[in-house]
Amino acid sequence: xxxxxxxxxxxxxxxxxxxxxxxxxxxxxxxxxxxxxxxxxxxxxxxxxxxxxxxxxxxxxxxxxxxxxxxxxxxxxxxxxxxxxxxxxxxxxxxxxxxxxxxxxxxxxxxxxxxxxxxxxxxxxxxxxxxxxxxxxxxxxxxxxxxxxxxxxxxxxxxxxxxxxxxxxxxxxxxxxxxxxxxxxxxxxxxxxxxxxxxxxxxxxxxxxxxxxxxxxxxxxxxxxxxxxxxxxxxxxxxxxxxxxxxxxxxxxxxxxxxxxxxxxxxxxxxxxxxxxxxxxxxxxxxxxxxxxxxxxxxxxxxxxxxxxxxxxxxxxxxxxxxxxxxxxxxxxxxxxxxxxxxxxxxxxxxxxxxxxxxxxxxxxxxxxxxxxxxx
Numbered sequence: 560x561x562x563x564x565x566x567x568x569x570x571x572x573x574x575x576x577x578x579x580x581x582x583x584x585x586x587x588x589x590x591x592x593x594x595x596x597x598x599x600x601x602x603x604x605x606x607x608x609x610x611x612x613x614x615x616x617x618x619x620x621x622x623x624x625x626x627x628x629x630x631x632x633x634x635x636x637x638x639x640x641x642x643x644x645x646x647x648x649x650x651x652x653x654x655x656x657x658x659x660x661x662x663x664x665x666x667x668x669x670x671x672x673x674x675x676x677x678x679x680x681x682x683x684x685x686x687x688x689x690x691x692x693x694x695x696x697x698x699x700x701x702x703x704x705x706x707x708x709x710x711x712x713x714x715x716x717x718x719x720x721x722x723x724x725x726x727x728x729x730x731x732x733x734x735x736x737x738x739x740x741x742x743x744x745x746x747x748x749x750x751x752x753x754x755x756x757x758x759x760x761x762x763x764x765x766x767x768x769x770x771x772x773x774x775x776x777x778x779x780x781x782x783x784x785x786x787x788x789x790x791x792x793x794x795x796x797x798x799x800x801x802x803x804x805x806x807x808x809x810x811x812x813x814x815x816x817x818x819x820x821x822x823x824x825x826x827x828x829x830x831x832x833x834x835x836x837x838x839x840x841x842x843x844x845x846x847x848x849x850x851x852x853x854x855x856x857x858x859x860x861x862x863x864x865x866x867x868x869x870x871x872x873x874x875x876x877x878x879x880x881x882x883x884x885x886x887x888x889x890x891x892x893x894x895x896x897x898x899x900x901x902x903x904x905x906x907x908x909x910x911x912x913x914x915x916x917x918x919x920x921x922x923x924x925x926x927x928x929x930x931x932x933x934x935x
Contacts, residue, residue: 560928561592561651563675565640565668566659566682568597568617569608572761572791572816574846575684578737579659580609580819582920585740585913587614589921594647596620596640598663602791603761609818618643640667641674648675654928655680661687662697665704678709678930680923710927732923735916737846738872741909744823744853754784754898756859757829759822759847762792770835770861770884771798775805777890784894788813789825823854831857831897837884838863852878855903859893876906 564583567575576597583593592614599619608617620643626635640663644656648671657680658668665681672679681704692701705711710730760769778784790813802811817825826832832851851858852873861884865874873879880896883889 560590560654560925561594562924563644563648563653563656563671563677564593564595564659565644565656565671566595566597566664568595569818570604570606570619570816571597571599572603572605575659577819577822577846581740581743582737582917583615584612585917586921586924587612589917591921591924594618594644594651594653596643596647596667598636598640602793603816605816605818607818609820616647618647636663637667637670640664641670644668644671645674653677655924658682660684661701661704662691665708666700669704669708672709678927680710680712680927681705681708682712709930710923712923734919734923735912737849737916738909738912739846739850739853740913741853741905743820744826744850745855754830754894755787755828756784756831756833756894757787757789757825758833759789759825762788762790762795762798764794764797766792766794766798768837769833770837771833772801773884773887773890774833774835775801775807776887777894778807778810779805780887780891781894782810783898784810784830786811787829789815789817791815822850826851826854826856829856831859831880831894833859834864835859835861835882835884835890836863837861848873848879852876853905853909855905857897857900857903859890859897872908872912873906877902878905 564579566579567573568579568583569576583595587593594616596618597620599621601622611617620636620639622634626633644667652675655678656668656672656675658664659682661681661683668679668681683705691697708730710732712732712734714733714736756774758769758771758774774786778786786807788811802808829851832847834845834847834851836845845864848858848860848864855878857878857880859880859882861882864879865881877900880893882893
């Protein structure tokens with residue numbers, strides 16, 4: 560079958576793009592083909608997409624070409640997404656249109672599915688619900704999008720937000736939480752020396768929600784550690800000023816984003832990985848926690864990780880090191896523990912849960928493709 564995915568995908572950086580990359584790779588082995596249309600922002604992107612199988616075709620929309628001037632103006636993202644999607648559909652009609660983020664991809668996918676007359680499946684993330692779903696200027700539109708999709712995929716941790724403000728979602732389905740493929744995320748490298756802590760993610764204006772200021776304070780207590788950052792964003796300059804203020808410029812290196820298939824090696828080279836979040840962060844389970852433990856590396860987390868419904872598989876793993884995001888001494892103690900660890904056994908059940916995730920998704924795709932119930 561053929562799925563037309565309109566949404567976040569590499570080289571765009573982020574958890575949604577990375578998860579979609581690995582899911583599409585795995586689903587391609589179930590005889591599912593993908594045509595993908597994505598917007599590539601200039602700042603939050605890697606240099607390449609990573610290696611794609613033959614069953615995936617990717618169309619990238621960049622910011623290089625500016626639309627003609629008109630009133631009221633705009634980037635015409637929805638129109639460009641729809642146009643590119645229809646171009647791909649001209650070669651082969653998809654059985655299903657999917658979006659993995661509500662704005663602008665969900666609206667572009669809705670229009671495309673109605674033009675083509677094929678079912679629409681919508682996935683949501685954490686940030687689109689948290690930031691956009693209850694913003695009044697677009698709330699009615701987003702509620703209508705959700706209630707008129709043929710299928711809506713959610714998780715138990717986000718369903719309360721999804722249902723808030725809507726009368727009913729008859730098309731709601733649940734899929735198992737994504738877990739990384741243990742065959743891709745395994746011991747593929749050796750930890751760097753001296754002790755190396757890895758942070759991979761966005762440096763947005765809310766970077767302090769990731770407790771990076773506490774991390775810098777802890778580095779003043781542990782002079783034998785080096786921080787490796789694979790990060791960029793609008794808060795980068797502010798964070799770099801914080802590094803200079805703490806006198807840590809010589810112990811911190813930064814590079815821009817990398818494609819998902821380079822992450823297993825990067826994680827394996829780290830002594831430990833930083834995935835700490837303060838209260839108030841977007842309530843969505845981070846891929847980086849699963850992927851770090853899958854390669855057998857310690858992962859520093861806060862209590863919010865254990866509050867997530869999908870954390871049961873990880874709860875007893877000795878590789879999860881709990882820290883207080885407000886206490887540099889707590890972080891320093893966790894770094895000491897990570898440096899002394901000798902048992903790097905990944906959590907059990909990863910392969911079983913990965914297979915469950917992929918098989919459930921493949922079954923849902925085939926079920927959705929049979930709906931043929933485009934709503935007026």
